[in-house]
Amino acid sequence: MLTSERPFVRVRRKLREAKNTISSEDKQLSILENEMISLHELKESILSAFGQTADLIMEQVRIAEEEGILFYLNSTIDKSQLQQTLMNKHTNQPNSSLDLKTVEGIQDFCEQMFGGSGYKLTQTAEEAINELLDGSFVIASKNFPLIISIGMPNTNLRQVAEPTSQTVIRGPKDSFVEASSINLSLIRRRIRNSNLRFEEFSIGSETKTKVYIGYMNEIANEKIVEEVRKRLNKINVSAIFESGNIEELLVDKTLTVFPLAFNTERPDTVAGELMEGKICIVVDGTPFALLVPVVFTDFFISSEDYYHHYMISSFLRVIRYISFMIVLIVPSAYVGILTYHPELVPTYLLINIMAQREGVPFPAVVEVLIMEFTFEILREAGIRMPRAVGQTVSIVGALVIGQAAAEAGLISNIMVIIVAITATANFVAPVYSLSAATRILRLILIPIAGFLGLYGVLLGLVVMVAHLASLRSFGVPYLAPIAPLNMKDQKDVFIRFPYWGLRRRPSYLRTAEPIKQEKSDLNTPPDMQGRNGG
């Protein structure tokens, strides 16, 4: 079943290509490959395919003086548009000059009647069913050699709103929505360039989800684009609902906590990265688009960095890297130092810590694990909680974590600080997928620190870096441009150079056009010698 569907994708692509070409001979050729089926057969096969589904509507209509049947899925098409425009005004008009019994005649008829509304001529029941599922209505008549389908998909979807998970202070406030058509238009609106190409794929043998890849034709590396196409075509699952599904099936390696594709709900991020030479994958039905290939340092960049002053952006980036290290290391370093290396702590600080820990019954590692898990529970609860009780639970949680536990002697006060700084620093990461990865690694490092001290923490970090160095995202080393080191690419990694200084695209993307912008002169003050109106 699954394998039999795959050639179908290819046929559809061929048909689409055929539609794009202007020559009508080509169109005829591709259409007349198969034999036409009868109206009865069509009806039977549609009915057998959909069964007794409630949203399938079949109506007897007269089209150009001919008896015909109109099929559509109530749930996919815009019914008001259907009623208002096409059916009433055009299809009833008799047009005797055309011979609708020939292929040429019906093509001419459709050109006149439905030109500009995305009509399609199909032959087989299978194609007609797919058209129905895509949001078209299908008209067939006993005397027509072809089936006419006209796209009129339901656009009654969520409006573009502000992003909810990747917010910025300065920058565009729109975000992707569930409808891929709107998402593509949000990208296209930012890049008014004919080189911006979108390719459509239909993935999921059962769900037939529309997936688009977008790239800049003369910028993106054609080999990577081809690799994305190849991997998308290779995907062989029954259902795709979110870009997360695609992400897992698309990336190079699955045994890693690190995200190998960048997900974003911000069209400006996508547009910016497309211009760098990356490829975006937009999945219908989710506001999260993917960007590939991705490197580790991309997860520390927010699109806002390019809108703020470059010094502020650079400062913020450094803060993000520090926060990442804090989340990763602070709890395990606390355990390691307190259990194995008290000599590293300044004397007076150690005295204070000892004074606080005097009555704590647990070893440091147990204390940390208890607190970190408590916080993870609170955090997860915070996401799932109904909004009405949210406030109550967060207050209770804060009290449980903070005061009560410390007063009851379960944990020391300094532990509260450790958990608080770790938790806060974790929210700094601009992309959720990396912050989730950090949380997991942190929980791995804590017991290692309990067993082996700082030596263990270091060992864990070495393994982590080795693992990072082994990762690839569509052939691009994950640690680029740090390892392998490329000095030219450092302008936009830890600090951001001024916008006029960012003249090159990242070299690790091997873009077709490495230069982003020409060198421009800096502004100088105008000559104010003449007293104009002074």
Add this chain to the structure above:
Amino acid sequence: MKKKVLCFLLSLQLLFLTGCWDQRELAAVSMAIGMAVDVGENGLYKITVEAINPAELNDQTASGNAPSVVFTLEGNTMSEIAHKMNIGFSKSLIFSHMKTVIISKEIAEKGMLQFIDFLERNREIRDDFNFIMVDEGKAADVLKVLYTIQKSSSLKLTRQMSTGSKLWGSDPDIRLTDFVNALTATGREPVMATVHISGNPKKGASMDNLKKSELDAIVEIDSLAMFRDEKFVGTLPIEQTRDYLWTQNKIKMTIVSVPCGNENYMALRIIHSRTKVKGDIQNGKPHIKLSIRAEGYINGNFCGPYPLNESSSYLMYEKKVEDYLKEQIGKMIHKVQKEYGVDIFGFGETVERQNPKKYKKYKENWDEAFQQAQIDIETDIKIRRAGLTSKGALLRKK
């Protein structure tokens, strides 16, 4: 796949098998903050350890009990005693935060410094604690004297020493590593700060001491102890400790009170100084040249009718300070040369570094050569400012 899982589980065992061996929970350790070494009656040494009570040193948890516990044990090696301390203490001791080691004068006189080996060798003990001699009485008593602010005696002493050496030059800031370096070098003899307890040490050990503004006992920085090899030979008073620091390029800040006749003095606050030492051997006699440069500002002036808005007065004062310093330092070096004959200044080191070939002949008996050494002192003082007034109140009155 099964093999992989097995391998993973087996390697996980490594953690359980090898991990934790030196794990010590913070709640299970006591911090030894100071140590005192006295001559033992039954064993070779009598060692006293001050372990702090952290709850008392934290304002929030303090309840008014003693800030530290002092316990004494006798034995033949310091190592044994240090690890046997649980005869008295409840928790295991960590020595990594030890701030002071105090030895008694008796130990110094007998040269019983073999215990240094333990201090140097032990991984846990740092070599940057203050190494101090107590002038009279038992070293253990110093650890027992409480102080109102830092509470624990060792914590107080280490802060007192570093502040003293920074602000005036009362402490040579000798750590174990300095002492060992001087001990092992041929051209230098070790020195050590000396403290003494002023007041009644018995009363000073009581918590009542903390409730008074005038303490019953207080530990004072007293003088500078000089050693020939590991044996104590004598002390220099505290004023001369400062003069000694001039020769060591260790003066960070100090105040020089220069007499200018009629029991009047001018005080110069030195804020920056640098001493260069040159050593050579000429005509079979070491020639040492000290050049001291210092900058400062006038911080008190009762000296006659020299208006401070004229540059000539500054030059005059500079000359006075230069002469005074030259005289004081010269006197001190002369005293050490003649009375003790130990090269605590490291002049031998300087000669060795600058003229290694010439030094070789004197290497074996440098101390004798040092006694014959000719010392030239050059001082160059710059007075930069005169504070907020040019004429003092007493001079304005006239």
